[in-house]
Amino acid sequence: MRPFAAGTERDLADAVADWARGLTPVIAEAEKAGAIPRGVIADLGRLGVLGMTIPERDGGLGASSVAFALVLEELAAAWPSLSVGVAVNSGIVAGTIVRHGTAEQRAQLLPRLLDGIGLGAFALTEPTSGSDAAALRTTARRDGEGWRIDGRKQFITNARYAPFAIVFARVGEADRVVASRPGAPSPAHAGITAFVVPLDAQGVSVGPHERKLGLHASDTSALVLDGARVGAGAVLGEEGKGFAMALAGLDGGRIGIAAQAVGIARAALSVARAYARDRKQFGRAIGEFDGVRFPLAELEARLAAARMLALRAAWLKDRGRPFTRQASMAKLFASEMAQKATHAAVQTLGGNGYMRDYAVERYARDGRATTIYEGTSEIQRLVIARSLLAA
């Protein structure tokens, strides 16, 4: 069931699902090695998945948000670690450049997000600012024609694969072109500006690959900016407007995480269902026991509801209508559902579910991240509540 989706959107998702089925032999090894093979990223480029959200005039496919959500669900059902990388590259990073990039920036940057050589990164989080993103400490100072950026970004997806990262840094009072009204208090996000920082720029280095609970093959690393030098053309969008850009990027990204949670839950439940039918205890299939089948039934209903929330938010986005609240609702509901679904799957398989031989333990570990990244469940409740109670 794919409500809100037209035939073409379903065909694109089916094509990706077909391809993703062939990934099975590489997943276990890649998860152990902690890296997505370059060949898989190249395939995604060749298949046109990486460029699917980029408009045709910029060399992409110009597919809808609904199609992208369906594709992320399929990728996540096959391999969650891969879906995260694609969600960041083709969702948040590409989306931010398409919305805010100049013609020159689009021409220069977007081809590098779809060529299958790397995956772009979005660097907002810092060691001391997670949910309170506006408190970021990275600074940007004018330095001749360009800028000098100093700070440390944390938990950056794709850092090791990225040709460049969108880095959010604060431009200090002294360096701001437009001074705020004298005497007026500056908001917490004053001066935050988005910069495009090539990973091979002077003063940029990538920290060690983080060791995580799940999503082992997805790269998560720190990005260290030690007097990083970028040119005047590195500013993305308007100076000082970076925080609103980051929030807008995250709005779209949340649809992607909701779709990913749906894919993870679907895959785990499908293993559980097959197991419940085949596994016999006390002389019958365990699926005949209400203790086993009722949770599966309950979660099937929640899974369908989560998918509808995700696709509705995508459908609104495609029509240029407000979708911030709907994206947060989808992300909150789908990611929490995925916790229950993956844990029910492990429980259905019992001892086998706890073993690496079955994929459900991986889905449970991988799915855990969905209530945390791109805004925790608590932040989603805050976004929804604010929008609900706004005058």
Place this chain on the structure above:
Amino acid sequence: MKILIPLKQVPDSTVRVSVAADGKSIKTEGVTWSISPYDEYAIEMALERKDADASTVVAVVTVGPARSRDALRQALAMGCDEASLVVAEETAAPLAVARALAKVVEEAKPDLVLCGKQASDDDQGFIGPALAEVLGWAHVATITKIVPADGAAELWREVEGGHEVWKAKLPALATVHKSEKEPRYPSLPGIMKAKKKEIPERAFASLNVDSSAPALEIVAMEPPPARGAGKILKDGDAKQTAQQLATLLRDEAKVL
């Protein structure tokens, strides 16, 4: 070079086929249909030529029921340039299908016709050689590689311990055993482009082919017998068990 590939839509290899109520056909309800695997190899082989020489035109055609349009669309999404459909009943006689394809070939004037060596549904391997016969063209079976050679083509076959290379003057027909690479997945832009392409359609009858042919009638279809349970030898010591096993392997399984 223009390459034409007659293809057939068959039940996908993942479908668990079951016999329909009439006992003479398979249940088609809820079946996922795909391009027959050897036809996919033929498409891949042709597209590899196109990758090497962009002036290559790759066309596909099928004679089959209306649902076969999806298989043609899939071939376009993989990168084929043209597709056309001849709508026929499921039960059209194979020789009549070959004659219909010959008409299409005569109109399309390809330099090379590539057929999968056999369709995965009935595994008859009839259409390729029959089409070559109707056309009066040279025919090389079960090839694995094409190398163009100035008005001709080198057609490679795998044989025991090596390769056999045939040279055929064009036009010619070959059946394909395997391509060098696995058949490609359709790209997303390929799918979008394929949607915009016209797939002209005509009725089998409009080709006016001689449909008198040795009639094949399927008398009955039945699933293979269910596998019986395995035997466990547990009486006796190791020597006796080994003896029993040897006897069973020789007399019952007939593998010794």
